[in-house]
Amino acid sequence: MNEQSTPGARKAILKVERLVKHFPITKGIVMQSQVGAVKAVDDVSFHINEGETLAVVGESGCGKSTTGRLIMRLIEPTSGSIEFDGTDITTLKGREMRMIRRQIQIIFQDPYASLNPRMTVGDIIAEPLEVHGIAHGKEKREKVEALLKVVGLSPWHMVRYPHEFSGGQRQRIGVARALAVNPKLIVCDEPVSALDVSIQAQVVNLLQDLQTQFGLAYMFIAHDLAVVKHIADRVAVMYLGKIVELADKKTLYDTPRHPYTQALLSAIPVPDPSVKTERMLLEGDVPSPINPPSGCRFHTRCPHAKERCKVEDPAFQDIGGGHQVACHFWNEIEVPKAVSAIKAGNASDHYLPRLEAYRKATEKMKAGAAKAV
Numbered sequence: 001m002n003e004q005s006t007p008g009a010r011k012a013i014l015k016v017e018r019l020v021k022h023f024p025i026t027k028g029i030v031m032q033s034q035v036g037a038v039k040a041v042d043d044v045s046f047h048i049n050e051g052e053t054l055a056v057v058g059e060s061g062c063g064k065s066t067t068g069r070l071i072m073r074l075i076e077p078t079s080g081s082i083e084f085d086g087t088d089i090t091t092l093k094g095r096e097m098r099m100i101r102r103q104i105q106i107i108f109q110d111p112y113a114s115l116n117p118r119m120t121v122g123d124i125i126a127e128p129l130e131v132h133g134i135a136h137g138k139e140k141r142e143k144v145e146a147l148l149k150v151v152g153l154s155p156w157h158m159v160r161y162p163h164e165f166s167g168g169q170r171q172r173i174g175v176a177r178a179l180a181v182n183p184k185l186i187v188c189d190e191p192v193s194a195l196d197v198s199i200q201a202q203v204v205n206l207l208q209d210l211q212t213q214f215g216l217a218y219m220f221i222a223h224d225l226a227v228v229k230h231i232a233d234r235v236a237v238m239y240l241g242k243i244v245e246l247a248d249k250k251t252l253y254d255t256p257r258h259p260y261t262q263a264l265l266s267a268i269p270v271p272d273p274s275v276k277t278e279r280m281l282l283e284g285d286v287p288s289p290i291n292p293p294s295g296c297r298f299h300t301r302c303p304h305a306k307e308r309c310k311v312e313d314p315a316f317q318d319i320g321g322g323h324q325v326a327c328h329f330w331n332e333i334e335v336p337k338a339v340s341a342i343k344a345g346n347a348s349d350h351y352l353p354r355l356e357a358y359r360k361a362t363e364k365m366k367a368g369a370a371k372a373v
C-alpha cells in the first residue's frame with residue numbers, strides 16, 4: 001500500500017496506521033464483565049498532508065466522529081498508531097501531549113452546544129489563549145479582536161453571549177476559538193450539517209479562505225458526498241468502522257470503484273431535469289457494529305456480492321495513483337449509469353452559485369460590515 005504516492009503530495013501532517021477503537025460492552029453493576037464490543041473503528045489507515053482537506057464520508061454510526069476523537073486524543077485507541085508532524089502521539093501524555101493538542105483543534109457540528117452560554121464571546125475565544133499561556137492582558141484582547149475579524153465578525157461582538165448569534169455566526173465563533181492557538185490541523189466534525197443550506201456555503205467558503213491564509217489541514221467529516229465536493233482534496237468513504245475507498249476527489253467522483261461509494265454518489269440530486277438519474281438503492285439497514293457481517297462488511301447490502309465476499313474480508317489495496325479500495329471485485333464492477341448521469345448533470349454544482357453569492361457576503365462581513373445581532 002503506497003498512501004504517500006498522491007500526485008503533488010506534500011508532507012504528511014497526520015499518519016494514522018491500523019487504528020482500532022472497540023468500545024467494551026459490560027454487564028453487571030459491582031463485578032463488571034465484558035460481554036462484547038462496539039467495533040466503532042476497525043483497522044483504519046490514512047494520512048493527511050499539510051494544508052490539504054481529507055473528507056471522511058459515510059452514514060451515521062460508521063465511525064467518522066470516533067476517528068476524529070481518536071486523532072484529538074479525546075479517547076484512547078484500542079490499538080494502532082497516530083503520528084502527528086513526525087511524532088507518535090498514540091501514547092503521549094502530560095506536557096508533551098498539551099503541546100501537540102494546541103496544534104490539533106476541533107470544530108463541532110452544533111456550535112451552540114459547544115459554546116458555554118454563560119461566557120461572553122470574547123472569553124470563549126480567549127480561553128485557549130490563557131490555557132496554553134499564549135497571550136494575556138492587552139495582547140490577549142487584541143488577538144481576540146483580530147480573530148473575530150478573521151472569521152468575519154466584529155470586535156464589538158466580544159461582549160455578547162452565544163445565544164445572541166445566529167447558527168452561522170456561532171460556527172464562526174467556534175472557528176475563531178479553534179484558530180486562536182495557531183493549529184496545523186482542524187478536525188471539522190460535520191461543521192455545516194446543522195446549518196441552513198444558504199449558511200452552509202458561507203461556512204465552507206470561510207474554511208477554504210482560512211485554509212489558504214493559514215495553511216491549515218482539515219479532516220472534514222460529513223454524511224454525504226455533495227457537501228464535500230467543493231472542499232475536499234481527497235475523500236475517504238467509511239462503512240461500519242472501515243474505510244472502503246479513498247482517492248483524490250476527481251478520481252473518486254469520476255470513477256468510484258466501491259459499490260458503496262457508487263450508491264452514495266447516486267444519491268446526490270442532479271439539478272438538470274433533462275439528465276435522467278437512477279438511484280442505486282441500498283437494501284436493508286446498516287448492520288450493527290457489535291456483530292458486523294463476516295467477510296466484507298458491505299456484502300449484506302451489496303448488489304454485486306458473491307460467495308467470496310461472505311467469507312473473506314477484502315484487503316484495502318492501492319489500485320494506482322493513491323486510489324485505494326476494499327473490494328474483491330473492484331475491477332469487474334462497471335461505474336454504473338447512475339454515476340455517469342450524475343457526472344453529465346454536474347451533480348451538486350447547484351452548490352456553486354451559493355458558494356459564490358456567499359463568498360461576497362463573507363468578504364463584506366470581513367470588511368467590518370457585519371450586521372448588528
Ligand SMILES: Nc1ncnc2c1ncn2[C@@H]1O[C@H](COP(=O)(O)OP(=O)(O)OP(=O)(O)O)[C@@H](O)[C@H]1O
Nearest residue numbers: 023038040058059060061062063064065066067289
Ligand atoms: N462512547 C461510546 N460507547 C459505546 N459506543 C460508542 C461510543 N461512541 C460511539 N459509539 C458507537 O460507535 C459507532 C460509531 O459512532 P460514531 O459517532 O463514530 O459514528 P459517526 O459515523 O460519526 O456517526 P454520526 O454521523 O451519527 O455522528 C456507533 O455505533 C456508536 O453508537
